[in-house]
Amino acid sequence: MLRRAILLLSIVLPLVTLDLAHKLLVPTQNWAFHPRGPAWIAMSAVVALGCLALTRVPSAAVAAMAGVLAAGAVGNGVSAVVWERGIPNPLVVDVGQAVIAFNFADIVTLVGVLLLMVGLSSITIRNREQLLPPREFARMLWQRVRS
Numbered sequence: 001m002l003r004r005a006i007l008l009l010s011i012v013l014p015l016v017t018l019d020l021a022h023k024l025l026v027p028t029q030n031w032a033f034h035p036r037g038p039a040w041i042a043m044s045a046v047v048a049l050g051c052l053a054l055t056r057v058p059s060a061a062v063a064a065m066a067g068v069l070a071a072g073a074v075g076n077g078v079s080a081v082v083w084e085r086g087i088p089n090p091l092v093v094d095v096g097q098a099v100i101a102f103n104f105a106d107i108v109t110l111v112g113v114l115l116l117m118v119g120l121s122s123i124t125i126r127n128r129e130q131l132l133p134p135r136e137f138a139r140m141l142w143q144r145v146r147s
Contacts, residue, residue: 004055004063011067019075028088032101035086044077069112075105
């Protein structure tokens with residue numbers, strides 16, 4: 001598990017550094033700062049810690065994928081604390097009548113979610129014989145609710 005946690009951190013740190021450097025070096029228009037409150041910052045921390053918990057899954061691939069998602073959460077979480085005006089979104093795309101502003105951490109978060117969906121689904125399907133049958137799982141949940 002320690003090796004997988006180190007793998008996760010070896011992915012998080014460079015991606016967060018890249019995100020924060022991009023936000024520092026690329027100018028952001030005044031309207032493209034998105035303020036976030038303490039609850040949002042706390043939720044970013046919960047996502048990052050949840051990704052760290054995924055290192056318990058015996059798969060280096062899952063740890064790496066979780067590292068990508070954690071990097072996005074940490075990048076935007078740190079940005080929400082550091083920038084008083086809110087999270088800078090220096091990447092702007094004009095789509096017809098709408099303008100979308102985002103940042104590198106947003107892209108990393110999206111990629112991390114997609115990778116984890118595929119990775120965890122794949123592991124679940126490959127190890128489906130270890131899953132409880134639906135009725136036993138429902139019974140176990142019901143017993144925990146009653147207790």
